[in-house]
Amino acid sequence: MAGLRLDRLQPHGLRPIDLTLAASELAFVSGPSGSGKSLLLRAIADLDPHPGEAWLDDQRRSDLAPPEWRRRVGLLPATTHWWAERVGEHFPTPPGVNGEDPLGRLLEQLGLGPETLEWTVARLSTGERQRLALVRLLANAPEVLLLDEATANLDPLNQTRVEGLIQDYRTRHRAAVLWVSHDPGQRRRLGGRHLVIEAGRLEATP
Numbered sequence: 001m002a003g004l005r006l007d008r009l010q011p012h013g014l015r016p017i018d019l020t021l022a023a024s025e026l027a028f029v030s031g032p033s034g035s036g037k038s039l040l041l042r043a044i045a046d047l048d049p050h051p052g053e054a055w056l057d058d059q060r061r062s063d064l065a066p067p068e069w070r071r072r073v074g075l076l077p078a079t080t081h082w083w084a085e086r087v088g089e090h091f092p093t094p095p096g097v098n099g100e101d102p103l104g105r106l107l108e109q110l111g112l113g114p115e116t117l118e119w120t121v122a123r124l125s126t127g128e129r130q131r132l133a134l135v136r137l138l139a140n141a142p143e144v145l146l147l148d149e150a151t152a153n154l155d156p157l158n159q160t161r162v163e164g165l166i167q168d169y170r171t172r173h174r175a176a177v178l179w180v181s182h183d184p185g186q187r188r189r190l191g192g193r194h195l196v197i198e199a200g201r202l203e204a205t206p
């Protein structure tokens with residue numbers, strides 16, 4: 001649906017970044033711990049103040065209200081945030097509206113049943129939190145995905161499910177995806193570009 005362009009965007013501690021991701025394009029970002037991967041995603045999502053500009057196709061971020069930008073450029077943080085007691089309270093649309101159940105389908109694709117929505121957040125395992133946070137993100141239909149170690153807490157079966165769902169979403173919605181991952185096997189399986197942060201610079205790998 002949309003491409004992403006960074007124009008001299010400068011997250012804390014990094015050199016200014018120029019980067020273009022076409023609609024449907026997948027790019028992985030890796031780099032040592034503390035090199036600035038999460039701060040890069042946070043800056044693109046406009047969660048931290050920084051110089052530079054970002055564009056969604058021909059719309060510049062500074063022309064959009066921050067909540068609209070963050071809905072369209074969706075971030076899955078490494079540590080997910082929950083604010084209500086029950087899981088279902090975090091989802092905007094109740095399942096089963098007009099006979100359709102897109103939320104139920106997303107849950108199912110990640111091995112979660114509809115009863116999950118009745119659970120308390122307190123009982124969720126780390127991997128359940130991670131999968132549910134991805135469902136919550138995709139339920140808002142973002143045009144660009146920013147994924148911070150989206151499968152870090154998952155067993156191989158659920159890792160495969162998450163990879164499949166993201167690839168499916170990327171293709172169907174023509175969403176650009178920028179994915180922080182330390183896993184070379186994941187990069188090989190899914191393809192795409194590979195960018196590395198080293199010494200404060202975001203560089204393409206040869």
Ligand SMILES: Nc1ncnc2c1ncn2[C@@H]1O[C@H](COP(=O)(O)OP(=O)(O)OP(=O)(O)O)[C@@H](O)[C@H]1O
Pocket residue numbers: 012013031032033034035036037038039040
């Ligand atoms: N609010 C902040 N103010 C100052 N420094 C910060 C802030 N948040 C993070 N940092 C520092 O910026 C650096 C980059 O942090 P970041 O979380 O982006 O690393 P990362 O590459 O995602 O690492 P990891 O792979 O360990 O998750 C780290 O040294 C971190 O301590």
